[in-house]
Amino acid sequence: MGTAKIGGDKNKIMTTEPLVRLDQVSKIYPKLTSSQDRLRALWGVLKGQEGYSGYPVLQDISLEVYRGETLGIIGENGAGKSTLLKHVAGVVKPSAGKVQVSGRIGALLELGAGFHPEYTGRENLQLSGALMGMSDAELLDKLGGIIEFADIGSYIDEPIKHYSSGMVVRLGFALITALQPDLLITDEVLAVGDESFQKKCIRWMEGYLGNGGTLLLCSHSMFHVQKLCQKACWIKEGRMVSYGEAFQVTQEYLAYHEQKSRQEAQPQAPLSSAAYQVKALWLGDNENNELPLVSMGQDFKISGELYSPDDRVPTVAVGIIRANGTEVYGFTSDIDGFALNRRESKRFVFALTFPRLSLLPGRYKLCAHAMDPEGIRLFDVVEREFQVVGRSRELGVCRLEHQWHGGLP
Numbered sequence: 554m555g556t557a558k559i560g561g562d563k564n565k566i567m568t569t570e571p572l573v574r575l576d577q578v579s580k581i582y583p584k585l586t587s588s589q590d591r592l593r594a595l596w597g598v599l600k601g602q603e604g605y606s607g608y609p610v611l612q613d614i615s616l617e618v619y620r621g622e623t624l625g626i627i628g629e630n631g632a633g634k635s636t637l638l639k640h641v642a643g644v645v646k647p648s649a650g651k652v653q654v655s656g657r658i659g660a661l662l663e664l665g666a667g668f669h670p671e672y673t674g675r676e677n678l679q680l681s682g683a684l685m686g687m688s689d690a691e692l693l694d695k696l697g698g699i700i701e702f703a704d705i706g707s708y709i710d711e712p713i714k715h716y717s718s719g720m721v722v723r724l725g726f727a728l729i730t731a732l733q734p735d736l737l738i739t740d741e742v743l744a745v746g747d748e749s750f751q752k753k754c755i756r757w758m759e760g761y762l763g764n765g766g767t768l769l770l771c772s773h774s775m776f777h778v779q780k781l782c783q784k785a786c787w788i789k790e791g792r793m794v795s796y797g798e799a800f801q802v803t804q805e806y807l808a809y810h811e812q813k814s815r816q817e818a819q820p821q822a823p824l825s826s827a828a829y830q831v832k833a834l835w836l837g838d839n840e841n842n843e844l845p846l847v848s849m850g851q852d853f854k855i856s857g858e859l860y861s862p863d864d865r866v867p868t869v870a871v872g873i874i875r876a877n878g879t880e881v882y883g884f885t886s887d888i889d890g891f892a893l894n895r896r897e898s899k900r901f902v903f904a905l906t907f908p909r910l911s912l913l914p915g916r917y918k919l920c921a922h923a924m925d926p927e928g929i930r931l932f933d934v935v936e937r938e939f940q941v942v943g944r945s946r947e948l949g950v951c952r953l954e955h956q957w958h959g960g961l962p
């Protein structure tokens with residue numbers, strides 16, 4: 554899909570020692586459905602036999618992450634992704650196997666969870682910073698920067714218990730930025746704080762990855778994993794089913810979902826006015842047609858309009874999907890380096906042409922997604938069906954240029 558902006562240097566030089574090594578890690582949680590189960594589990598803990606008669610959440614997971622690598626963990630709800638991250642963060646101990654982690658870890662998991670409610674923000678920063686391994690001198694040097702990043706004004710000298718949850722998250726994230734972690738662990742992509750704080754976090758993340766940072770990310774967004782990660786690992790029911798190049802693994806995962814025919818229309822949450830939105834999408838020239846017909850081999854034009862709540866130039870992602878769910882092609886304006894045109898305040902338009910359309914006859918769906926200017930978060934999607942018509946006896950979804958040559962030399 555082109556070169557990723559974040560974590561873009563996909564050929565970083567790796568050192569020989571991994572920052573993270575998981576060796577046949579398994580985690581078993583006790584079954585706690587009856588009071589008898591609870592007693593048995595408690596007894597097991599007292600005897601140091603954790604996981605007695607439990608259910609496995611992770612089984613035989615082995616992987617290595619080297620400095621400068623970005624690894625995405627994907628899988629369905631409850632697959633064990635967060636549990637895996639928690640093992641690396643050291644929050645959870647494995648029931649079997651070994652977890653080895655070296656270097657400073659910045660875990661963006663439960664931001665602010667370690668803060669003490671009675672202490673002020675400043676006191677908590679000092680305390681947590683020390684716990685994270687910062688020296689007094691380092692803390693003193695960085696405190697101003699952390700407070701500036703958190704940007705919570707005079708609340709910094711108020712006890713944390715007076716903070717909103719957003720303020721706690723701001724402080725937690727600001728602390729991680731100052732930690733300059735060797736390894737960053739995050740659940741989903743920076744879904745923290747309000748809009749403007751999220752942007753600040755994304756910019757920081759860009760810088761971190763651009764400077765060769767190491768990332769362990771768990772996400773349900775294949776787009777984010779493809780964009781941010783070099784490698785991906787697919788966890789299914791606690792087991793690793795695939796591990797390798799991010800694009801390859803995410804494709805396998807998407808194909809699995811297609812097979813599961815999970816294509817019932819997802820109920821869309823109402824969009825807030827703070828969201829980037831697709832206001833209009835036109836296919837071809839005949840915009841009044843219910844089902845636009847496009848001739849194979851002819852130019853196919855689409856155009857649309859996006860709303861940008863902060864008047865910054867949004868990104869549009871365009872995807873073509875065959876009626877049976879097969880993903881054919883996808884790209885974004887930011888991958889192509891195209892900036893949408895401002896038509897009026899907060900309204901941006903785009904138009905594009907697929908010259909000599911190479912799709913084979915059949916029904917397709919064109920999707921336009923509204924994304925933030927960083928091309929990181931998807932906000933809104935509008936889909937339109939269209940039909941490609943033409944005479945062709947070729948097989949598949951699209952025509953590939955090809956040439957026949959003479960016989961054997």
Ligand SMILES: Nc1ncnc2c1ncn2[C@@H]1O[C@H](COP(=O)(O)OP(=O)(O)OP(=O)(O)O)[C@@H](O)[C@H]1O
Pocket residue numbers: 582583610628629630631632633634635636637
């Ligand atoms: N502390 C716990 N005690 C018992 N079971 C747990 C505990 N934490 C997680 N689990 C179970 O472990 C399984 C994996 O959970 P986990 O949160 O790792 O999944 P996940 O892949 O991150 O899911 P999601 O995508 O929904 O966040 C789930 O069945 C969950 O209920």
